[in-house]
Amino acid sequence: MIRNKRLCFSAAGLLLLHLPIAGAGFFAPYEAATQNREAAFAPPTTIHLLDSGGHLHLRPFVCRWIGAEGSVGSQANREDCGHTSSLRLLVHDETVYGGKTLSSSWHLFGTDGREHIFLLGTDEYGRDQFSRLLHGGQASLGAGLLATVLTLALGLLLGCMAGYFGSWVDDLVMRTAELFMALPWVYLLFAVRAFLPLRLDSRQTFLLLSGVIGLVGWARPARLIRGVILSAKQRNYVVAARGFGISNLTILRRHILPEVSSVVLTQAALLIPQCMLAEVTLSFLGLGVGEPQPSWGNMLANLESYYALTTHWWMLASALALLPIFFLLYLFADSLQQRFQVLGLANTPYC
Amino acid sequence: MRIRANGGRLWIWISILGPWLMWGTLLHGGEAARTAEDVLSTAGETGQRGGRLVASLHSDPRTLNPVTALDANSKQIIGLLFADLIHINPYTEKTEASLAKSWRASLDGRRYILELRRGIRFSDGYPLSADDVVFSFQVYLDEKVHSPQRDLLEVQGKPIQVRKLGPYRVEFELAEPYAAAERMFDSVSILPRHLLERAYHEGKISEVWGMASQPAEIAGLGPFRLKQYIPGQQIVLERNPYYWKVDSSGKRLPYLDEIAFLIVPTEDAQVIRFEAGDIDVISRMGAQNYAALERDQHAGSYQLQDLGPGLEYHFLFFNLNDVDPQKRPEIRRKQEWFRHREFREAVSAAIDREAIVRLVFQGRATPLWDQVTPGNKMWVNTHVPHPARSLDGAAALLRSVGFTRRPDGVLVDERGRPVEFSILTNPGNVQRTKMATIIQDDLSQLEMQVHVVPLEFQAVMARIFDSYDYEAAVLGLVSGDADPNPEINVWTSGGASHLWALTEKQPATDWQAEINRLMRAQTGMLNYQKRKHAYDRVQELVAQFDPVICVVSPHVLVGVKKTLGGFKPAVMGDYVLWNADQLFWRNNVAARR
Numbered sequence: 001m002i003r004n005k006r007l008c009f010s011a012a013g014l015l016l017l018h019l020p021i022a023g024a025g026f027f028a029p030y031e032a033a034t035q036n037r038e039a040a041f042a043p044p045t046t047i048h049l050l051d052s053g054g055h056l057h058l059r060p061f062v063c064r065w066i067g068a069e070g071s072v073g074s075q076a077n078r079e080d081c082g083h084t085s086s087l088r089l090l091v092h093d094e095t096v097y098g099g100k101t102l103s104s105s106w107h108l109f110g111t112d113g114r115e116h117i118f119l120l121g122t123d124e125y126g127r128d129q130f131s132r133l134l135h136g137g138q139a140s141l142g143a144g145l146l147a148t149v150l151t152l153a154l155g156l157l158l159g160c161m162a163g164y165f166g167s168w169v170d171d172l173v174m175r176t177a178e179l180f181m182a183l184p185w186v187y188l189l190f191a192v193r194a195f196l197p198l199r200l201d202s203r204q205t206f207l208l209l210s211g212v213i214g215l216v217g218w219a220r221p222a223r224l225i226r227g228v229i230l231s232a233k234q235r236n237y238v239v240a241a242r243g244f245g246i247s248n249l250t251i252l253r254r255h256i257l258p259e260v261s262s263v264v265l266t267q268a269a270l271l272i273p274q275c276m277l278a279e280v281t282l283s284f285l286g287l288g289v290g291e292p293q294p295s296w297g298n299m300l301a302n303l304e305s306y307y308a309l310t311t312h313w314w315m316l317a318s319a320l321a322l323l324p325i326f327f328l329l330y331l332f333a334d335s336l337q338q339r340f341q342v343l344g345l346a347n348t349p350y351c
Numbered sequence: 352m353r354i355r356a357n358g359g360r361l362w363i364w365i366s367i368l369g370p371w372l373m374w375g376t377l378l379h380g381g382e383a384a385r386t387a388e389d390v391l392s393t394a395g396e397t398g399q400r401g402g403r404l405v406a407s408l409h410s411d412p413r414t415l416n417p418v419t420a421l422d423a424n425s426k427q428i429i430g431l432l433f434a435d436l437i438h439i440n441p442y443t444e445k446t447e448a449s450l451a452k453s454w455r456a457s458l459d460g461r462r463y464i465l466e467l468r469r470g471i472r473f474s475d476g477y478p479l480s481a482d483d484v485v486f487s488f489q490v491y492l493d494e495k496v497h498s499p500q501r502d503l504l505e506v507q508g509k510p511i512q513v514r515k516l517g518p519y520r521v522e523f524e525l526a527e528p529y530a531a532a533e534r535m536f537d538s539v540s541i542l543p544r545h546l547l548e549r550a551y552h553e554g555k556i557s558e559v560w561g562m563a564s565q566p567a568e569i570a571g572l573g574p575f576r577l578k579q580y581i582p583g584q585q586i587v588l589e590r591n592p593y594y595w596k597v598d599s600s601g602k603r604l605p606y607l608d609e610i611a612f613l614i615v616p617t618e619d620a621q622v623i624r625f626e627a628g629d630i631d632v633i634s635r636m637g638a639q640n641y642a643a644l645e646r647d648q649h650a651g652s653y654q655l656q657d658l659g660p661g662l663e664y665h666f667l668f669f670n671l672n673d674v675d676p677q678k679r680p681e682i683r684r685k686q687e688w689f690r691h692r693e694f695r696e697a698v699s700a701a702i703d704r705e706a707i708v709r710l711v712f713q714g715r716a717t718p719l720w721d722q723v724t725p726g727n728k729m730w731v732n733t734h735v736p737h738p739a740r741s742l743d744g745a746a747a748l749l750r751s752v753g754f755t756r757r758p759d760g761v762l763v764d765e766r767g768r769p770v771e772f773s774i775l776t777n778p779g780n781v782q783r784t785k786m787a788t789i790i791q792d793d794l795s796q797l798e799m800q801v802h803v804v805p806l807e808f809q810a811v812m813a814r815i816f817d818s819y820d821y822e823a824a825v826l827g828l829v830s831g832d833a834d835p836n837p838e839i840n841v842w843t844s845g846g847a848s849h850l851w852a853l854t855e856k857q858p859a860t861d862w863q864a865e866i867n868r869l870m871r872a873q874t875g876m877l878n879y880q881k882r883k884h885a886y887d888r889v890q891e892l893v894a895q896f897d898p899v900i901c902v903v904s905p906h907v908l909v910g911v912k913k914t915l916g917g918f919k920p921a922v923m924g925d926y927v928l929w930n931a932d933q934l935f936w937r938n939n940v941a942a943r944r
Contacts, residue, residue, distance in 0.1 A: 033792070035789075035792050037703070037706045037709070037710060040709070040710050124710055124711075124785065125710060125785075125788065125789065125792070126710075190807055199771075199773045199802045199804070200802075201802075285778075286778035286805045290802070290803060290804070290805065291784075291788045291791070291803050292788060292791065292792065292803075304619075304781070305619065305637075305639055305640070305781065306619035306622055306623060306639075306640060306643055307637075307639035307640055307642060307643040308639070310643055311642070311643060311646070
């Protein structure tokens with residue numbers, strides 16, 4: 001019962017976190033690339049209910065941020081509550097050119113005036129960190145999910161082949177897997193990037209990144225799946241099925257793959273954070289999603305600087321965002337593993 | 352009597368040897384006169400001797416051989432171990448006497464006769480003579496040695512000729528009059544013939560004085576000499592007891608007993624160690640780190656100085672090389688835009704230089720519209736216009752050459768093709784990458800689709816210099832000298848650093864032809880005003896036709912312990928240690944470090 005609760009809690013938590021990221025266009029108050037150059041490195045906006053005269057406002061409001069970077073530690077960066085804007089739910093935003101609306105979108109919240117709300121502060125270009133966090137999550141979580149699917153698909157295919165057919169197929173797949181695990185991928189990727197086309201749009205970058213992470217990561221799940229299959233194919237019902245002359249494909253599909261499914265699901269929950277971390281690392285190093293598109297990796301790249309680390313704590317937002325997601329994913333994987341054990345599906349000595 | 356008798360014999364000897372001694376003295380100069388040191392007395396604050404100064408390097412120097420040194424770290428150490436004949440004072444940006452105590456030029460400006468200081472010695476105690484000077488130039492100019500200095504010692508493609516006129520007199524002959532002749536001698540280290548002649552004749556001069564050399568094997572005329580080198584950790588220099596400069600009270604320089612350079616690979620790590628007090632001086636600091644240190648300056652034992660714009664300038668440029676249309680059709684097509692002066696001018700007008708100064712450099716940079724920074728006081732043309740950012744002006748310029756906006760807002764050329772290009776940067780240089788990101792956003796307001804492509808530095812260089820496979824790039828250049836002559840390779844067609852059009856051997860436009868003519872003509876002008884006039888015009892042409900779009904010049908930011916005396920940072924050369932011989936600790940506590 002407790003295990004079920006943990007499973008439900010982690011699944012619900014993951015859904016809750018993924019929802020605003022999936023709907024970033026609506027949940028984020030601004031576009032990810034919109035610069036507010038007068039508000040560079042602005043701290044999280046204070047939401048006021050009382051004005052300078054001590055009067056209570058029923059509608060919360062924000063004050064204007066007067067910022068002049070280059071005067072760190074001086075009085076130049078401050079709030080000016082002589083100019084305020086009220087917060088509103090469901091704000092409509094239009095991009096108009098030449099009297100024609102080019103794009104329009106609804107946002108969950110925003111302000112009704114010129115002043116901005118920066119829930120998690122701004123970066124060095126005055127871009128809203130909260131909006132970038134949600135938009136960047138699409139790249140990081142999306143790449144993590146897609147790369148995991150690719151990794152598992154490849155791992156399953158090659159692991160099945162190696163485990164079931166054995167012999168030279170097994171040798172070939174396993175030796176290739178060892179080679180893949182031994183290669184220094186980050187250095188290789190730096191070299192490979194120099195030969196790729198200069199211009200990659202965000203979609204191409206996303207697919208390329210997911211593809212690269214997926215291709216690099218197949219070796220470990222393949223080895224695990226191979227082990228499960230090696231064990232499964234010795235079972236009496238598999239030997240019997242083979243004795244009745246049932247085709248390899250049918251044996252794999254009906255008798256062996258169900259054994260593997262629990263491993264695959266648990267592996268998926270474990271691989272997603274790893275693949276996300278791979279995306280974050282690659283983007284952090286400048287090999288992933290490029291400016292101005294955000295990803296949690298390139299948002300963290302600012303923290304390379306001693307200055308940013310010591311002065312602007314809100315730049316850590318994307319690193320902090322990874323923590324609950326990783327925690328929930330690992331909790332989910334653990335609960336899943338235990339759930340399969342109860343159902344007798346997990347590949348454990350008890351089954 | 353005995354004494355008398357002896358005295359009588361003495362007189363006999365004197366009467367015999369006297370005329371010979373006198374003759375010898377007259378003919379060759381007395382031994383005493385020959386060894387009297389011709390020291391250079393320096394002005395400025397006098398200090399106390401002793402103490403150790405700790406500085407830092409980003410990586411190990413590759414060599415201590417002035418003949419082959421290329422990297423900045425090696426050059427920095429070599430600058431303290433060796434001396435040159437005539438030196439450019441980084442503070443005044445003018446030439447001053449160094450090993451040559453005086454010099455005079457012939458009326459036609461082709462011959463220079465230099466008088467060397469007499470009686471001065473290398474750091475191993477061996478005296479300097481004209482033979483060492485002739486030998487040094489022989490080595491640098493030898494084609495087989497492949498010294499990077501050789502190119503700097505050529506005038507109109509011909510190497511200078513060196514002749515010994517006496518034990519302390521040397522003549523240099525140039526192929527043609529050369530305006531910056533005196534400045535040629537700066538940083539050309541004089542080598543000890545007695546240590547290197549053999550290696551040179553054996554063809555091994557490039558192999559000597561590597562980082563594995565023992566300190567005793569190396570001798571120079573600089574204020575310090577090598578004491579210890581621990582790879583990856585530190586290089587320690589000690590006081591040269593034979594140094595040829597004294598302070599105004601006659602005390603021999605340098606004051607410091609030692610200078611240690613710690614190898615600290617990143618700027619952030621250097622800043623942290625400076626703040627912790629492990630490092631006494633810091634230079635080449637980014638504006639963000641400067642801001643971080645500035646915040647704690649009052650509590651710390653250090654002081655910071657913003658020296659204003661240096662000689663470095665960052666710029667955006669388009670690929671105007673003559674690329675193969677079969678091989679690179681896309682770039683060739685886009686060059687139709689890039690070659691429009693109006694297109695480049697529109698891009699320049701759209702760039703928010705003030706925002707770059709504020710956001711990337713925290714206000715510690717100066718916007719630029721041409722290649723000469725305000726830090727170069729002698730050569731900057733203050734009349735070059737500095738137009739304010741104008742998106743409307745940029746849009747009008749684009750319209751004038753056929754660019755229009757489609758109904759959906761996208762900027763297209765005459766044939767309806769969307770204006771889209773990429774800008775190369777190297778992520779190792781955070782400031783340039785940030786500049787490119789701001790430029791990308793600025794140009795998106797003109798509805799240009801710009802992609803910022805960060806590539807590893809060597810890959811960027813390969814595309815710019817070898818394959819010409821790029822559309823635009825953001826780079827920075829810094830000259831070692833304020834004089835325009837080292838810039839000739841950048842601005843004239845066929846120059847090795849004519850970045851945007853390396854394939855252009857002959858000028859493709861009238862304005863480029865004019866730049867070529869002016870840059871070449873000024874090298875032969877001996878009158879400063881005439882040279883200045885010519886170089887002013889070059890700056891105007893660069894600002895007007897934007898072969899490169901100059902954006903910003905970062906300030907030189909340095910930090911130093913408050914107790915270090917004689918500290919006089921400059922915007923040229925080694926910003927903080929150029930006068931290492933005059934640095935001293937003000938209190939005894941620091942001196943005991």
